[in-house]
Amino acid sequence: MSLIIYNVLKREKEPFRPIVEGRVFMYVCGPTVYDHAHLGHAKTYVSFDAIVRWLRYSGYKVRYVQNITDVGHMLDDGEDRILKGARRERVEPMELVERYMRSYFEDMDALGVVRPDISPRASAHIPEQIEMIQTLIEKGHAYVVNGSVYFSVESDPDYGKLSGRRLEEMEAGKRIAVRDEKRHPMDFALWVKAPENHILQWPSPWGRGYPGWHIECSAMSTKYLGANFDIHGGGIDNIFPHNEAEIAQSECAHGVPFANYWVLTGSLLVNGVKMSKSLGNFVTIKDALKSHRPEALRYFILSGKYSNPADYSAEALDAASKGVERIDAAVRRVRDALKHAPESGDEGTRGQLMNLLDQTRMLFASAMNDDFNTPLALAALFDMSKEINHAISSGIATRQVLEQALAIYTELGGDVLGVVRSRAAPSTTADSEREVALIEILIEMRNEARKARDYARADAIRDRLAKLGIVLEDGPKGTSWRIAS
RNA sequence: GGCGACGUGGCCAAGUGGUAAGGCAAGGGUCUGCAAAACCCUGAUGCGUGGGUUCGAUUCCCACCGUCGCCUCCA
Structure with a gap:
């Protein structure tokens, strides 16, 4: 039985053929760490977690790379998201990055998401990015203007092949004032000249500046997976411009196909619209974990196809909890x-x-x-x-x-799938061992009451334990107990 | 406007050219001192609407309606 993958690049399902027999080289776009992660992130990364786990279970040796974006991700007004966050929290940019990167890993660990094999940070790969930009300039796919470097979309006949867009059609829909230093309105920044007192900046052949958002994924995937690798994943909301730009940069720089299979996850919606930071309609993973077990969140996510959108609601999460129970x-x-x-x-x-x-x-x-x-x-x-x-x-x-x-x-x-706990709740600490013993004493007392037909007393014990979240179940072979989910 | 996805029982959600998985919720039953858990039974003559192709379509084609995503903020 062989694996079939829906390849967004081809818009059809096709048999999976790894480049190297028995191995899978896989890259998934990671988060920009400027705030806590929400359930939308959980959907994407739990989905890929199940995918990676299945690949490994199937016998593939997988190298899973997922980046951490800590520089270069611009807002509409051209400000870096990290800088804005740093100002908001009155900390150094890298302090902000550290804070939310830890938070992200905490959340992923809590959800049972297996850590990527490599979690490269954009700011730690500036030389690789500069080198790649230089190659693009040399090959005529990029140009320098006033200390910034832009990718020339017209130099890439394949530009738009992933998202199914054509340059002519896109011009009509542009909503951002185009920087007039660009040759073509759709050209995107590879390197941005830093303003005088910009906090995040590095020296480069074109002066001091910082990298554009898209180039990091191209540079880092190439470094750790090769110019041509097997699977590239991410959320469908990044198909354009981000994923499209990655392909353009990489293929123009290296002259070989980038990822062979593109696997993109559907978005998480709330009341029909996308859960997102900017709309403020998000639930953080930490908050969701206060009321639901990680297995329930995973079940909620995995009970729909990864490629379809899912609608979040408190009721949906409750139903998932029951299902997992x-x-x-x-x-x-x-x-x-x-x-x-x-x-x-x-x-x-x-x-x-x-x-x-x-x-x-x-x-x-x-x-x-x-x-x-x-x-x-x-x-x-x-x-x-x-x-x-x-x-x-x-x-x-x-x-x-x-x-x-x-x-x-x-x-x-x-x-x-990670929806079944690996074993019954372990009772390793002294406290919980004592607790278990106490519960067993109470069960004994209750069963004595039941034998004496003192049901009022028996029910009282059961009810009071229930209030503490301990559920008793009488079976033909005695009474068992469990912690309510 | 362009590109893409989707519309399946009360809710969520698979799926297939040959007569609709599964979960949640609901009702009835078995078990139980009563519960809980579990098990059994019940539920879409129909899969957005209208056409078409076909012996036969929910599944293919066309049109229409609706919802969502993307079109340089977002996994």
Whole structure:
């Protein structure tokens, strides 16, 4: 079974053929770190996390590079976002960058997003960017004006191939006053001359200045992945001008194709419009994590296709929490059942169940291999849960079956999608060990009350524990407990 | 205006030229002292609207309506 990817560059699904057998070189546009990350960022990076995890699970050796933009990302008025943020918080630009870069990694760690293999910073790759700009000038694709350097879009016949735009058509829609030093209104800055007292500036062959936003991704992806690499990812909202500019710069400088596959994620919407900083309609990841488990946020994101837009609402997140809880409950039951599972059972039944589990793995794999169809992959886990629950209820699940089911939850639900916690909440600290013991004492007392038919007392214990977020569940084999999600 | 995406049961969301996965919510039932969890049952004669192609379309084509993204602020 082989992987098929929807390639935005071709506008169609195509089989994935890596440049080097067994390896994947992948770049994803990272955040500009001038403020806390919100759920829109979470959608993109959780989506790519699932993609990378699946590639690795499939046996590929992946090098995953995701940049940190800490210079060069301009606002409409030409001011650098980092400088504006630094002024707002009255700190050094690099202090601001450090603050929000840490915040970003904290959020990603909390969401269980596996860290990229390399997280290069734009400000740490100024020489590489300058070198690339020089190459572009030498090859006639860029020109110097008053200490700034612009990329000449007319010098690139392929310009617009990713976003499907043509230069002639774009001129009509421009909304920004064009700097008259540009030769063509669509030309974009590779290097910007710094005003006198500009805080962020570096020496260059063209005088002191700072790099444009797009060139960093070209320079850094080339450095760590090569001029031609496998997959380039990002949010669809950056398809133009950013991704388009990356392609133009890279291909004009190196004369080889840039990324072979373009994988872009749909935007996160709120009430039908994009969640964004500028609209102020955003929910930070930190805030969302105050009321929802990371697995619930991941489930919310992965229950739709990465390429489609998703609509955020508090209700949607609640529904996701319930969904993830259903899987969790099933995993708990399997773990419990494993404690007293029969070693052997009816051979025919056992074979049927093992078949079902194989089927689950197959369905999951074919879903993920079909352009990373995570919602369909999740459905495979739900279908399995239903069958396994049934098998446990009717006592026909043998140890072998349960172990295999648990392996599926752990590997596919946990390692690949990250919606199943890797194990039951660990109780490693002294405090929590004591807490567990106390809960067990209370359960014992309650069960004594139940035996004595003192239900008022039994219910009181259950209710009070529930208020603390501890849920009791009475089963045929005793009472179990869990922390409410 | 240009480019792109989308419109599937109350909500979310897969999918296919041959008769609609899954989740949430709802109703009924089994289990339980009561719950919880779990399991069983119920629900779109229809997949934006109107045409067309076809033996047959939700799936292909055309038109229209609506929503969203991008067109140098944003993952």
